[in-house]
Structure formats: C-alpha cells, structure tokens
Amino acid sequence: MKEKKEISLEKPCSVGKAMGIIKGRWSFPIIRALMQETLRFKELERAVFSINTRMLVKELKELANEGLITRKAYATVPPTVEYSLTEKGRALRPVIAEIEKWSANFL
C-alpha cells in the first residue's frame, strides 16, 4: 500500500484541456473519416458506424466551433454541404494513428 499523496491541479493538464475540446467518443471517428477526404453529411453518417443524425449534427457543430473542421455550403438544389479538416484538426493524425495501433493490438 502506497504513501498518501496531496496533488491538486489549479488548472487542467494538457490532456484534460485537449479532451475538453475534442471530447472523443464520436469526434475521433469523425476526424478519422475526414482524414481521408472531404465528406458530405450523408457520407459522414455512413462513415461513422452507429452515429445517429442528431448526434452527428451536434458533433459537427462543436468541431466547427473549436476550429477542428470547416463547413462549406454550395448553392445547389438541394443545397450541398461539405466538411473538411482544418490544419488544427489534421494535426490530430498521430493521435488517430496511435489509437488505431492500440485498437489492433487489444480489441
């Protein structure tokens, strides 16, 4: 049994700060899908297994607010909307790669 220890954070650690923005559960699969290419809403819905429409709308809004993705609308009939990663979003590639390695080893 170890010594008791007093550690108290005044502010979030860097991982806490990052996950406060990224959240993770759905955002990482969405970011992974967009790593390969720009996608439309319906394509994203199909590319992220078992996400529902309401959740995808919410996640895309939050990811755009955090500057991880961009949303581009085209005045087609009906209107077309495409989602792409920003530089900040694309920089998560190494995180995604490590999650994929862990998943291959342990799941």
Added chain:
Amino acid sequence: MKEKKEISLEKPCSVGKAMGIIKGRWSFPIIRALMQETLRFKELERAVFSINTRMLVKELKELANEGLITRKAYATVPPTVEYSLTEKGRALRPVIAEIEKWSANFL
C-alpha cells in the same frame, strides 16, 4: 465540389471500436494521471481537474469493466482503495503522448 460517394460501414472502424470503449473526455485524463503512479480515489479526484465525484465513480467503474484499470481494496479503517493501470491501459501511453503534443502546439 467533389463527386458524391457511397461508403457504408458494416462495423465500426478501429477508432470507433476503441472510442466506444475508452469514451475519452474523462478517461484520457484519468489514464494520464495513473500513468505516473497508482492513485487513491481522492488523489485521482484532485489529479483530474474539474471532474466531480459522481463522474469519477462512473468512469472508474467503466474503465475497470473494460479491463483498462484495476481496483485494489485494503481492509484499513476506513477502507483504502487504490487504482492502477492494467497492461491494456498502460498501452495507451503513446496516445496520451500524442494528445499532449497536439495540446502543446494548438491550445
């Protein structure tokens, strides 16, 4: 504007599978704290900024169910409980390291 594409996943991608287990928002900061050492509940509560007791209880239960951490109780008065990473949990170190790098560069 790009060509429309039909991609349909029959099962989650490896990132989706992993995040379905890890979830992320709180689990990564908890795992980061436990990377350094075995910790007790109160120590973990202080080490993970702004997590509340109810959330930490829930997260620790899920992380133990998924085999990412172990829970060891000692028959002291009052009882002492210590949490440690399993091999599966410790193997997330490269993911945590990449999140820390991203956070340092972008936040």
